[in-house]
Amino acid sequence: MAELVFFSGTMDCGKSTLALQMDHNHRVRGRGGVRFSRNDRAGESRISSRLGLETDAVEVVDGTDFWEEVMRRRTQGQRVDYLICDEAQFYTPEQVEQLAKVVDEIDVDVFAFGITADFRTRLFPGSQRLIELADRVQVLQVEALCWCGRRATHNARTVDGVMVTEGAQVVVGDVDMAVDGPAATAAGHIPVVGYETLCRRHFMRRVTAHGANLMAEQDQLLPFEVDACLWRGTGGTGVDA
Numbered sequence: 001m002a003e004l005v006f007f008s009g010t011m012d013c014g015k016s017t018l019a020l021q022m023d024h025n026h027r028v029r030g031r032g033g034v035r036f037s038r039n040d041r042a043g044e045s046r047i048s049s050r051l052g053l054e055t056d057a058v059e060v061v062d063g064t065d066f067w068e069e070v071m072r073r074r075t076q077g078q079r080v081d082y083l084i085c086d087e088a089q090f091y092t093p094e095q096v097e098q099l100a101k102v103v104d105e106i107d108v109d110v111f112a113f114g115i116t117a118d119f120r121t122r123l124f125p126g127s128q129r130l131i132e133l134a135d136r137v138q139v140l141q142v143e144a145l146c147w148c149g150r151r152a153t154h155n156a157r158t159v160d161g162v163m164v165t166e167g168a169q170v171v172v173g174d175v176d177m178a179v180d181g182p183a184a185t186a187a188g189h190i191p192v193v194g195y196e197t198l199c200r201r202h203f204m205r206r207v208t209a210h211g212a213n214l215m216a217e218q219d220q221l222l223p224f225e226v227d228a229c230l231w232r233g234t235g236g237t238g239v240d241a
């Protein structure tokens with residue numbers, strides 16, 4: 001019996017890698033599938049993994065109707081046993097309902113991959129509908145980590161290296177895009193949007209790796225600065241006035 005499965009996790013936990021692996025495993029056993037994605041970092045009509053694998057896919061747009069996509073292919077004699085749906089957080093709730101219909105009415109397996117929540121910890125509408133409708137929601141085994149070593153559970157957005165909590169829900173981007181603050185002040189500078197996976201504690205406290213490094217540097221400077229102040233306070237003699 002066909003299934004609608006939502007493979008979920010933070011950014012950078014291996015979802016696209018798994019999507020490509022599952023496609024491969026089903027294909028080599030003679031099953032026919034169609035790969036879909038939306039807004040992949042590598043560009044339109046692509047599924048790309050940070051492990052270096054990349055392949056073509058059908059780009060999902062607002063007007064995509066999954067029921068029609070499958071019906072058209074089957075009418076043309078193409079075998080469709082399963083769908084790979086990457087970046088599924090960007091699909092509309094209606095499209096997720098079409099995916100459920102494809103599973104229930106014509107026995108096509110649907111393997112969807114995506115992050116659940118945005119940089120404000122709010123569910124993406126597509127992910128919310130997947131959680132509501134999926135036969136199974138499977139959290140990926142590989143854990144992305146916070147800079148502190150804990151399991152990362154949240155996706156933080158940074159602009160020029162500074163964590164933000166306001167902005168458009170959808171901004172395509174990558175992890176490891178942190179930029180030091182001073183660049184933001186340069187004339188004509190285009191802000192660099194990046195993402196960083198954090199544990200809840202550090203997400204709530206808004207402490208990114210960059211912020212943690214700065215704090216660590218300040219901690220190291222503090223005794224020196226205190227010493228320097230004391231030294232200045234003595235008129236440079238080192239003896240209290």
Ligand SMILES: Nc1ncnc2c1ncn2[C@@H]1O[C@H](COP(=O)(O)OP(=O)(O)O)[C@@H](O)[C@H]1O
Nearest residue numbers: 010011012013014015016017018048049050051
């Ligand atoms: N150089 C590397 N060597 C080994 N594994 C890597 C390397 N770069 C990335 N990865 C793995 O790839 C994962 C990201 O895979 P990807 O499919 O792009 O993630 P997602 O689609 O969830 O954002 C990382 O969690 C890490 O395990």
Ligand SMILES: Cc1cn([C@H]2C[C@H](O)[C@@H](COP(=O)(O)O)O2)c(=O)[nH]c1=O
Nearest residue numbers: 011012115118119155169170171172173
């Ligand atoms: C948190 C968050 C992420 N995005 C974008 C950034 C990336 O392009 C994708 C996630 O891709 P990945 O393969 O899981 O790394 O989503 C966004 O648009 N808005 C957000 O809040």
